[in-house]
Amino acid sequence: MTEMADVLPGRLAGVLGADAVITDPVRLRTYECDGLTYHRATPGVVVLPETAEQVAAVVRLCNEYGVPFVARGAGTGLSGGALPRTDGVLLVTSRMRRIVEIDLPNRRAVVEPGVTNLAITEAVRDQGYYYAPDPSSQQVCSIGGNVAENSGGAHCLKYGFTVNHVEALEIVTPDGDIVTLDTRDPGYDLAGAFVGSEGTLGVTTKITVRLSRTPESVITLLAAFRDVETGGLAVSRIIAEGIVPAAIEMMDALAIEAAEAAVRCGYPQGAAAVLIVELDGPAAEVAGQFAAVTRICEESGSFELRTADGPEERAAIWKGRKSAFAAVGRISPAYIVQDGVVPRTALPRVLAGIDRLSAEHGIRVANVFHAGDGNLHPLVLFDDAEPGAGERAELVSARILDLCVENGGSITGEHGVGVDKARYMPRMFSKDDLDTMQLVRCAFDPRGLSNPGKVFPTPRLCGEVPGVRKGVHPLVASGKAEQF
Amino acid sequence: MSGAQESRREAAASLEKIGVTIRDGGPGDEVAGLRPSWVALPESTDEIAAVLRAAAGHDLAVLPVGGGTKLHWGPPPERCDLLLDTCCLAAAPDHAAGDLVVRAQAGVTMEALAGLLARSGQELALDVPMAGATVGGTLATATAGPRRFRYGTARDLLIGITVVLADGTVARSGGRVVKNVAGYDLGKLFTGSYGTLGVIAEATFRLHPLPAQRRWIAFTAPDPHAARALVAALAAAQAEPSAVELDWPDPGAPLTVSALIEGTAADRRAAALLPLGEAAALPPEYPEYEDDADGALLELRVPPASLATALLTVRDAAERAGLSPRVSGAAASGVLRIALPAHEGLSGFVSAVRAAIDGRLIVVAAPEPLMRRLDPWGETGALTLMRRVKERLDPGRRMSPGRFVGGI
Numbered sequence: 001m002t003e004m005a006d007v008l009p010g011r012l013a014g015v016l017g018a019d020a021v022i023t024d025p026v027r028l029r030t031y032e033c034d035g036l037t038y039h040r041a042t043p044g045v046v047v048l049p050e051t052a053e054q055v056a057a058v059v060r061l062c063n064e065y066g067v068p069f070v071a072r073g074a075g076t077g078l079s080g081g082a083l084p085r086t087d088g089v090l091l092v093t094s095r096m097r098r099i100v101e102i103d104l105p106n107r108r109a110v111v112e113p114g115v116t117n118l119a120i121t122e123a124v125r126d127q128g129y130y131y132a133p134d135p136s137s138q139q140v141c142s143i144g145g146n147v148a149e150n151s152g153g154a155h156c157l158k159y160g161f162t163v164n165h166v167e168a169l170e171i172v173t174p175d176g177d178i179v180t181l182d183t184r185d186p187g188y189d190l191a192g193a194f195v196g197s198e199g200t201l202g203v204t205t206k207i208t209v210r211l212s213r214t215p216e217s218v219i220t221l222l223a224a225f226r227d228v229e230t231g232g233l234a235v236s237r238i239i240a241e242g243i244v245p246a247a248i249e250m251m252d253a254l255a256i257e258a259a260e261a262a263v264r265c266g267y268p269q270g271a272a273a274v275l276i277v278e279l280d281g282p283a284a285e286v287a288g289q290f291a292a293v294t295r296i297c298e299e300s301g302s303f304e305l306r307t308a309d310g311p312e313e314r315a316a317i318w319k320g321r322k323s324a325f326a327a328v329g330r331i332s333p334a335y336i337v338q339d340g341v342v343p344r345t346a347l348p349r350v351l352a353g354i355d356r357l358s359a360e361h362g363i364r365v366a367n368v369f370h371a372g373d374g375n376l377h378p379l380v381l382f383d384d385a386e387p388g389a390g391e392r393a394e395l396v397s398a399r400i401l402d403l404c405v406e407n408g409g410s411i412t413g414e415h416g417v418g419v420d421k422a423r424y425m426p427r428m429f430s431k432d433d434l435d436t437m438q439l440v441r442c443a444f445d446p447r448g449l450s451n452p453g454k455v456f457p458t459p460r461l462c463g464e465v466p467g468v469r470k471g472v473h474p475l476v477a478s479g480k481a482e483q484f
Numbered sequence: 485m486s487g488a489q490e491s492r493r494e495a496a497a498s499l500e501k502i503g504v505t506i507r508d509g510g511p512g513d514e515v516a517g518l519r520p521s522w523v524a525l526p527e528s529t530d531e532i533a534a535v536l537r538a539a540a541g542h543d544l545a546v547l548p549v550g551g552g553t554k555l556h557w558g559p560p561p562e563r564c565d566l567l568l569d570t571c572c573l574a575a576a577p578d579h580a581a582g583d584l585v586v587r588a589q590a591g592v593t594m595e596a597l598a599g600l601l602a603r604s605g606q607e608l609a610l611d612v613p614m615a616g617a618t619v620g621g622t623l624a625t626a627t628a629g630p631r632r633f634r635y636g637t638a639r640d641l642l643i644g645i646t647v648v649l650a651d652g653t654v655a656r657s658g659g660r661v662v663k664n665v666a667g668y669d670l671g672k673l674f675t676g677s678y679g680t681l682g683v684i685a686e687a688t689f690r691l692h693p694l695p696a697q698r699r700w701i702a703f704t705a706p707d708p709h710a711a712r713a714l715v716a717a718l719a720a721a722q723a724e725p726s727a728v729e730l731d732w733p734d735p736g737a738p739l740t741v742s743a744l745i746e747g748t749a750a751d752r753r754a755a756a757l758l759p760l761g762e763a764a765a766l767p768p769e770y771p772e773y774e775d776d777a778d779g780a781l782l783e784l785r786v787p788p789a790s791l792a793t794a795l796l797t798v799r800d801a802a803e804r805a806g807l808s809p810r811v812s813g814a815a816a817s818g819v820l821r822i823a824l825p826a827h828e829g830l831s832g833f834v835s836a837v838r839a840a841i842d843g844r845l846i847v848v849a850a851p852e853p854l855m856r857r858l859d860p861w862g863e864t865g866a867l868t869l870m871r872r873v874k875e876r877l878d879p880g881r882r883m884s885p886g887r888f889v890g891g892i
Contacts (some may be wrong), residue, residue: 105716105789106818128720150665163669166639173869184785184818185864186846187889188681188873189626192672193641196665216722236582242605242693282724284749341661345582373663374583410664417666428666429656436647436655436877437668443872455667 008065011044012089015057020095022046031090034082035137039419043084044068049232050095052170052178052205059203059449060176062089068449071203073113077149078337079418081120081198081454091203093144093469100146100206107211108167113144113204117151120209129211132159136322136415144204150196152414154247154321155278157372159212161414164193170206175447192280193440194282198416198450201444215280218246219290220314223302228252228367231273232348234300235371238277239344241296243289248277248372254331255324255366256374256377262327265320268304274303275371276321278314324368325379332381334390336397341414344374353403355377361443363389363396376404377415417455425457438462492521495542495565497658502534505572513549513567516560516852520567527572529646529654529685536683537652539566546650548679550591550621553614553786557625557781557849558678559860562886568683570620581606585643585660587688590620606691609635613770620684626676629770630727630744633719633816635692638675644688645671647681650878654685654752659801662690680892681877695726697750702742703761708732711739711815714761715791717818718743721760723753728816730791731767734808735799740767741815771812772821780830780850783824784811786843791815794841798822801836805829818843826851831858837878838862861889 012020022028023045032040044067049055068088075082083144084090096112099119103109104127109120117138120131134153135141141151147169152161159165168182169191181191193202225231233248238245251259253272259265267274275297279289290307297305308314320327320433328335351367354376358365366379368384378400382393401411411417411424425434434456442462444450499506509520521544524535539546545563549555550570554747573591580586588597594612597619601607611629612622628637635641644658646696647670653797654691657670674684705711706885711730718728741761745754768774772781786794797810802809806829813820824830830850835858837845847860864870867890874881874892886892 103789106787129598139652152663152665156663160636160640161663163672164636177868179869180865181869182865184844185866186844186861187864187867187892188677188870188874189639189675189743190866190869192675193669195669197668213720213722213724213880215724239582239584242696244693273852281747281805282749282753284752285724285747304827328814341660341663343580343583343585345580370663374661375663409661410659410666411663412666413663414665420814421666425667428659433655433657433667436649436653436670437657439876440668440670440673440873443876 005044007378008061008067009200010046011061012047012058015061016047016049016054020048020050022048031072031075031084031092033071034077034080035272036078036080036418036420039080039083041084041086043090044086044088046090046092048092048095053171055203055205055409056093056176056178058089058091059172059174062449063176063447066141066447066449068452071144071148071199072397072453073145074116074140076137076141077145077416077418078339079412079416079420081149081416081418081451082145083419085452093142095122096205104129104211107212108207110206111143112206113142113147115143117141117143117146127213128214130214131209132165132212133162135361143207143209147195147204147207148197148199149414149416154249154370157248157370158244158246163192165210166191166195166207167210168208169194169204171202171204171232172446173202174450198418198455200296200441200455202450217283217286218278218280218314219286220308220311220317221277221290221293221297222267222306222317223275223277223297223440224268224304225273225275225302226270228273228351229348230301231275232371232394234275234302235298236345237296237300238293239372241292245277245289245293245372246280247276247278248370249321250274250369250371251321251324255328255368256320258327258331258366258397259324261330263319263323265316265323267320271304321368325377328366328379328381332383334382334384336380336393338376338378338380338400339412340376340401340409341373341413342376342404342407342409344372346407346409347374350403350407354400357396361392361396363393365396370413373413374409419454422453422457425455491542492572494582495544496522498538498541499535501567502538502563504535505533509567510711511793515555515564515567518561518564518657519527520564521548522565523567523569525569527571529557529648532568532648532652532683532685533652535566536567536648536650539882540651543880543882545885548620548624550618551593551614553617554621554625559885560852560886561884568876570618573685576761579604580660583660584663584691584831585688586691587644587660587686588619589686590618590684592619593617594619594622601691602694605694607694608641608689609692610638610641613773619687623675623684624677624679630729630814632814632819633728634724634726639672641689642671642675643690645674645684645685647674647683648685649682650880650883656892660688678887680874680888682883695746695750696748697746699745699750699754700742701745701754701757702740702764702766704764705739705761708739708792711795713790714741715788715815717760718757719788721757727814729813730815730820731771731812732795733771733810735802740764742766767812771810772823778851780824780854781844781848782824782834783848783852784820784822784837784841784843786818786841788816788818791818792843794843797837797840801833801840804836805833807833826854830854834858864889
């Protein structure tokens with residue numbers, strides 16, 4: 001720690017230049033949290049590398065001093081995955097923003113990790129291509145962060161997640177080597193394992209993404225319902241008819257109320273649930289699906305249907321949905337954004353369970369969700385000035401995750417485990433499951449320096465492999481860690 | 485009694501005690517000329533774990549096998565004491581039609597699975613070219629067919645997996661929801677791992693509705709450059725083909741480029757593509773697998789834009805080696821299969837192509853004596869990390885030893 005404070009910043013400045021190393025306490029505080037603001041820690045030192053070689057040099061210095069490091073992109077993550085370590089180095093990729101190559105004949109682009117998600121699409125849109133994963137923070141979130149979190153978005157129902165659109169990665173391993181993980185290489189699919197590992201297996205320094213052809217036709221529908229149940233019924237029937245829309249989103253009455261208050265999205269009066277269905281693809285196919293979805297919504301009891309086939313009308317429909325998270329700030333002083341998944345057919349049961357939890361604890365919950373794939377984003381509302389309300393909201397939020405797991409789902413569909421949900425991992429996975437994942441961690445990061453304390457509930461040390469234990473580690477003796 | 489006989493007897497006694505069906509290995513069980521001492525037929529994940537624990541206690545090398553359709557793929561194993569046959573892990577799959585998800589045990593055949601899913605108008609969008617192939621074997625070898633262009637490969641459709649490690653540890657990752665980012669994705673690691681990390685016991689897949697219509701169209705191309713242009717035009721077409729395939733029966737013949745259109749109005753969308761080229765008869769769907777039993781099967785992976793150069797390289801190298809290749813496969817994805825007669829010239833052909841292309845060439849299968857004379861997997865990136873993963877998951881090197889990249 002002393003070395004950390006005294007010697008390491010100077011060594012880092014020697015490698016990166018003084019302007020790329022931040023030690024000033026005021027500036028350090030800018031980086032104390034990501035999008036999940038209730039976990040905070042001031043980083044020991046912040047570095048702003050510009051090349052993979054610099055990242056590797058930083059990581060090697062961290063190894064030399066036994067200091068942990070955390071990579072951070074735009075800091076939009078919602079699980080505290082980029083929460084810094086007070087005793088560590090925060091590697092910020094904001095100076096690695098080059099689009100290295102656009103290769104349309106091979107439908108791919110090579111980019112640095114600090115490039116924003118949307119910038120890729122903007123670079124190829126005029127040529128009729130786009131980058132498919134579209135997390136709602138896509139204007140600002142970085143592609144490096146998307147790789148760490150395996151980000152999805154509203155359209156992943158049809159198009160999949162980051163991992164389905166990454167062809168190759170250049171990474172700096174936790175011991176400081178620059179290595180390429182290419183899905184086209186023979187051998188283990190290490191790129192597949194790396195995407196979504198939340199920074200615990202190394203730092204991404206270059207990404208080859210696949211580009212998709214812009215669909216010929218896009219139609220967006222908004223259907224208003226008198227209650228969530230009938231909206232849910234429409235979703236089931238759409239899927240049962242063999243239609244895979246690009247997106248199916250639902251908002252309940254409270255979420256609609258918040259969105260109206262915040263952005264005046266002008267959704268139909270009296271709607272207790274709205275469904276947004278987006279269809280895209282070849283014009284002939286979209287036309288057929290549009291007719292079917294319209295019929296299904298009407299038969300299921302939708303009392304108003306709106307259709308958008310141009311960009312402005314489409315934006316109007318999406319406006320309420322896209323603003324929903326921030327909008328609840330208008331109707332509640334404080335709130336928790338939850339992220340859980342259930343099998344789609346369990347949605348009615350789980351939503352009823354959330355209603356019960358809400359009533360039981362006197363905590364309002366607004367529901368916004370990706371209905372097509374059962375990914376719920378309950379917004380747990382509370383007044384932080386009211387004594388005990390925060391604790392009750394936390395409890396409701398945690399019980400919602402229990403409901404998801406009990407119904408065969410997941411504790412996170414897209415926000416990641418990070419620091420926030422590490423303690424919930426044992427609810428979803430057995431000790432053997434987690435131990436096996438830890439073996440992969442140890443293969444990449446035997447010293448446990450790459451984003452430690454994230455994803456896994458218990459700090460673990462990697463034993464020598466193969467071979468015999470060499471005495472008891474002091475952390476094991478003190479009960480602070482388990483040997484592995 | 486010799487030490488070896490003694491330890492073999494002890495291993496047999498241990499295996500007998502666990503209550504799993506075990507039989508002695510026979511001539512029909514040989515893998516690349518190696519006869520396993522035993523064949524285990526577990527009926528559950530727990531039974532796989534029991535077999536692997538017993539095998540661990542006696543340092544037995546274990547080779548998982550499903551339908552056996554690809555057992556001749558990959559380099560010969562270094563050792564093979566026990567064949568773990570998943571044939572009896574074939575309980576009725578758990579199909580949640582409303583969730584577009586299915587969970588199946590490793591020994592379920594892909595045909596049986598397809599039959600079950602079709603009854604609900606659904607499918608696993610993974611084309612499997614071999615009759616009798618199982619869920620486990622398809623995953624272990626990461627086999628995929630024409631529609632990889634639209635749906636990706638097994639790794640993109642797998643959402644949950646249960647595996648058993650060499651020491652008998654049962655581990656799951658993923659789950660039965662499509663959208664899920666909790667924990668590491670062990671499914672990605674085990675897909676295409678050729679049995680070297682453990683045994684795949686059970687898998688959960690995301691499904692797709694069966695397309696309303698399917699329509700193949702085919703074009704003829706006089707040479708690789710013309711074929712490459714057609715492939716590019718089809719791949720970029722807004723009719724959104726699910727597959728763009730190529731078939732080149734021999735270097736003297738013209739090439740056939742075909743495309744599959746699926747979904748609503750497939751006929752109309754396909755018809756709109758016909759002006760792109762000169763129509764041809766449809767080639768067989770998987771020509772490269774037709775006569776590979778005594779021949780060699782190779783996989784060429786190149787960036788799609790380098791297709792023409794790669795095809796010409798293959799033609800020239802084959803001519804110099806005195807070979808007549810059949811090249812076919814997913815042209816728009818840049819993954820092609822090369823079927824060759826087994827021949828002395830194979831090794832020279834492989835080196836020549838590898839030296840010239842911007843991509844990878846893998847010898848998937850070849851008669852054993854030829855296989856031993858070359859490096860079937862060729863170069864790869866990140867081999868050090870791969871070895872480290874192997875060391876952690878199978879420190880005793882007992883799972884299918886020697887079958888994978890770099891001798892893993």
